[in-house]
Amino acid sequence: MTLHVTKGHGTRNDFVLLDDADGAVDLTPALVRALADRRSGVGGDGVIRLVRSAAADDAAAALAEDPGAAWFMDYRNADGSVAEMCGNGVRVVAAFAERLGVWDGSGELVLATRAGVRRVRRLPSHEVPAEDGAPWYEVEMGAWDLPGGPAAVDDGGDAQVSVAGLEVARPALSVDVGNPHTVVALADLGSLAQADLTRAPLVAPAPPHGTNVELVVPLGEGPDGAGRLRMRVHERGVGETESCGTGACAAAVAVRTWAGAHAPETWWVEVPGGTVRVRVVGGRVLLAGPAELTFEADVAGPVATR
Numbered sequence: 001m002t003l004h005v006t007k008g009h010g011t012r013n014d015f016v017l018l019d020d021a022d023g024a025v026d027l028t029p030a031l032v033r034a035l036a037d038r039r040s041g042v043g044g045d046g047v048i049r050l051v052r053s054a055a056a057d058d059a060a061a062a063l064a065e066d067p068g069a070a071w072f073m074d075y076r077n078a079d080g081s082v083a084e085m086c087g088n089g090v091r092v093v094a095a096f097a098e099r100l101g102v103w104d105g106s107g108e109l110v111l112a113t114r115a116g117v118r119r120v121r122r123l124p125s126h127e128v129p130a131e132d133g134a135p136w137y138e139v140e141m142g143a144w145d146l147p148g149g150p151a152a153v154d155d156g157g158d159a160q161v162s163v164a165g166l167e168v169a170r171p172a173l174s175v176d177v178g179n180p181h182t183v184v185a186l187a188d189l190g191s192l193a194q195a196d197l198t199r200a201p202l203v204a205p206a207p208p209h210g211t212n213v214e215l216v217v218p219l220g221e222g223p224d225g226a227g228r229l230r231m232r233v234h235e236r237g238v239g240e241t242e243s244c245g246t247g248a249c250a251a252a253v254a255v256r257t258w259a260g261a262h263a264p265e266t267w268w269v270e271v272p273g274g275t276v277r278v279r280v281v282g283g284r285v286l287l288a289g290p291a292e293l294t295f296e297a298d299v300a301g302p303v304a305t306r
């Protein structure tokens with residue numbers, strides 16, 4: 001089989017992208033793992049297939065929400081598992097859609113995902129905060145929720161997280177932003193650096209569908225009045241990644257919840273792969289950040305052994 005693959009990343013959360021307009025590629029978990037493998041494959045934190053929604057069974061709910069969601073983002077984690085949503089991935093898909101000519105970069109790209117419809121706009125250059133030249137996109141990431149409810153807010157959390165190499169004193173807060181997250185605050189940047197994320201943190205009670213774990217250190221408010229925080233993440237189905245868009249949203253929601261009613265609406269979230277901007281507007285969250293396409297190639301594989 002020959003596939004035309006494109007590599008792209010958002011703050012170094014990287015993906016193997018497949019242009020599969022008519023839904024012809026049978027993207028099995030085994031093929032995802034083979035493509036995502038950083039030694040024997042192309043390499044990526046995830047694999048994303050861009051399909052016409054009309055050719056994607058899992059797009060039905062989003063299409064019912066907005067018939068204009070003509071394209072479906074089929075996101076898969078590197079281990080082959082399916083996830084509902086990928087915040088960095090949506091931005092990279094927007095850049096991919098521009099390259100493919102399915103979107104001209106103006107107005108909004110309305111994408112169907114397993115978590116519903118996501119709307120993306122390209123930021124005009126004067127709004128792009130970074131100087132590295134990569135285009136920035138803002139995604140309307142939809143509603144956020146605290147599955148632990150008001151009790152979790154009162155108690156500061158609804159879960160306990162244990163991380164190798166670290167004493168975690170505080171409770172963790174479960175946050176849903178279309179996919180599940182567990183956010184825990186650490187005492188300082190030294191602890192953040194010390195955490196061993198080569199193994200999945202243990203979360204109790206165990207979330208029924210797994211979870212993405214964010215370790216965060218709030219850094220106060222900057223001169224622009226926005227909040228700042230730094231985080232590392234262990235992603236469900238992947239492991240530690242250099243960035244997680246939905247994780248940045250969950251982290252901002254959690255830190256804002258802990259900080260109380262007067263906390264900023266806007267948060268700069270520093271991740272190992274760069275910085276993204278999260279805006280928590282009432283019960284909804286928006287994510288802005290860069291997206292870059294780096295390579296593309298036709299790959300034939302798996303190669304038959306002689």
Ligand SMILES: N[C@H](CCC[C@H](N)C(=O)O)C(=O)O
Pocket residue numbers: 013045046077082083084085086087088089179180212235236237238243244245246247
């Ligand atoms: N591992 C996540 C999906 C990818 C999320 C992350 N790459 C992002 O940018 O949001 C999960 O299983 O829910």
